[in-house]
Amino acid sequence: MNETLLRVLDLTVTHRNTVNSRPAVNRVSFDLSQGSTLGIVGESGAGKSSLALALMGLHDSRRVQVSGSLLFRNTDLLKLSEEEYCRVRGAGLGMIFQDSTGALDPSMRVEDQLAAAIRMHADPGRQKSRELARSRLSEVGITKDILDGAPYAYQLSGGLCQRAMIAMALACDPDVLIADEPTSSLDVTLQSQIIALLTARQKETGLAIVFISHDLALVSLFADDVLVLHKGETVEQGKCSEVLANPGHPYTRSLISAWITGYPQGDAAVAPA
């Protein structure tokens, strides 16, 4: 059951226009199996989003070069043409974003967008897909009443938009979901709700999740493995519990010590700075 879905080896992302500059992502490698969660942690500019886009093949190839090997179910995605990659996106790899309101079409009603997404991958007909859209939205907490009062994305709150966006991504039934800081703009309560949503889905379908965040504390709550990124380089990688217990790299240690409630680790005294 726990097959390896994603094998990333020496993934490197460089911008073509900047010479003499370090790559945005430098030789990152990891494996991701069904039903597991990989947390990728780093500060702004560390290359997290570059990595996410590289996995999805959404970089502009004229400006950005992606090298290494990216095996999804034994197909090297980097060798695919754009059309072939389109087939992998959505059904194989899905992605959700930090800005949820911006991720929805402003001129379409939310349920219509979801219905369209559903029809894209398994067309059950117009009427059926509309019903399905409504039920999927209810499942994530957006009820019929909410939809009737606020059918458009800009009318929904950040938390609701986030759920709608997740429903859209999951409507395609992906094997792997890449979540790029999906909770960074939400308050703590909403954060835990979103994460609960994702982990529930994971239990149901064996969804593999790559959870990108700047918040190591958050990630440590539910990720199986963690990868710490600093200026494009992997500075720490391994099982979550091990990394937190014995952080090898000073950067990781600084991240951990930045928690107000400290995680006991070695002899480093934990005090609010």
Added chain:
Amino acid sequence: MDSPGTYLETNLAPGSAFLESDVAGRQAKRSSNRLLIAALLMVMGLVLIALCVPLLPLQDPIATDYDHMAEPPAAGHLLGTDLHGRDQLSRLLWASRTSLLVGVVAIGLALLAGIIAGGAAAYGGSLVDSFLMRMADIFLSFPIILGAIAIMAVLGPGRRNVFIAIAFFGWPVFARLFRSSVLSVKKLNYIAAARVLGASDARIFFRHVLPNSLTPLVSYGTMAVGGAILAEAGLSFINLGVQRPNPSWGLMLSESMGMFEQSPWLVIPPGVAITVTVLIFILLGDAATRALDPFNSGPETR
């Protein structure tokens, strides 16, 4: 947060032409400066030609010669003669003066009126502002050609009235541009800083607001000159502009209307002359826009 290009925290931010590592950005800036210089040279060339026309050994552009009507290009007449026996080449060159004069003067007038109106609107308080902008709207609601025709029909034809007609309908755009430019510059921090330091309003306006607000007007203005030249040609074409026997490219085309087959030399040169002149101004406008834009955003994409 947007798509790949801006989604990433990359170092291709605005102003990146100044970063050492942005090779393509610097190249883009260099080539846009080169373009500007090329365009300026071309415009200067045009102006030079127009200015020097009286000094050239040309035949009289309005002297008729009915013994040599509509003759093809030959030794004595390098571009042939028109229906009245007048030398085409000479008329062509003299007409350039008209076109350039009209273009520059009409737009100059419109620009001036626009700056005054726009400035008044931006500084004069909301009543003045609404009034002026409503006026601008009314003028803008006229398609320029129709309006110019109405004015010409009433004022009578002739070159001087062409200036008025074009300026009459051209000022609103400049007024709007200037006004919005001024309003946004006024909000900038360094204006507030200057005021804190004690600079008077007038000083602030002339030293800071004005120069920075002129940028969009410059780029629109140069293209508008091209538009004015086309308008003059159009008006002359329908006999509402420059009157016979004075030479104007539009007039030359209207006189040779049905004669493409027999006398192409009467039709092609003036048409090409207008096109090339306007093209040069469009190029200048485009180059000026690119060079003046301080946020020359890196390599051309999208």
Added chain:
Amino acid sequence: MPPNRFILHRLLQMLVVLIGTVTVLFLVIYLMVPGDAAQVALGDHATPEALDTLRHELGLDQPLWKQYGIYFSRLAHLDLGTSYELKRSVGSIILDHLPATIYLTVAALILETVFGIGWGMLLTLRRSRRLRAISLATGALLLALPVFFLGLVLQYIFASRLGILPISGTGGWNPLNLILPAVTLAAAQTAIIAAVSRSSLSAEMEKSYILAARARGLTRSQAMWRHAFRNSFAPVATLLAIDFGTLLGGAMITEIVFSWPGLGRMTYFAAESRDVPLVVGSVLVLVTIFVIVNTGVDIIYGWLDPRVRAGEGVNG
């Protein structure tokens, strides 16, 4: 503002513009004509008595504001006066010629919409540098070419030389006759529409929801058609509405070149003979059509934009 207020606001604006236009035209006639209308009508050799009689008839001996009132009330009754030259009511002359102009203008509008937007889309999807360079050059050329020159050249090539299209006239509403004049009229605007729709589309394609759509497996062109196009249409729609007015004005020259029996050509002949009521009348009609169309598009588009419908108000 809520939708009904929005519509009301726009209609009011339209009314103000129309009244303003009428006023301006009135002032133009009565204040700017060297000599006055009677003089223009009767010519230089008129006797003073004849001038006075005509002046009294035309109401020119009344104070200005009274003349304005008369003018306005005539307009309210749709009386545009009588043509000096043709001795018929201006209204009927205009009605005779209007259909041909509208036929031509609509054809040109359709051409420029389809080709302009299509060109813009092509540039958005195929981002090759060479294509962009060629487009820019072609576009600049189309803008710089005077309408009449283009018309003459096309006439020569297709009608005289190749003989596949008729030279002039409507040919009794024969669609073949429509091709050359419509293409001539639409050419320059097509370039502008292409530029605007390309930049609008490209900017929209950079947004997050397009990225999200592609993340779901849509190709760039699918994302453009299904999402970006609709959201980036506003500037193009505005331009098209403005173009309608520009076309109405530019139609005059095209109509002359192709001997198209429309309002523009008629206005030209009227202007030649200084037939002021006719010129003013047709300018008024054209401007009114333009303003109504503009307001209509504004209203329709504002209504379609869900944000305005919901009452949140949008940038004018």
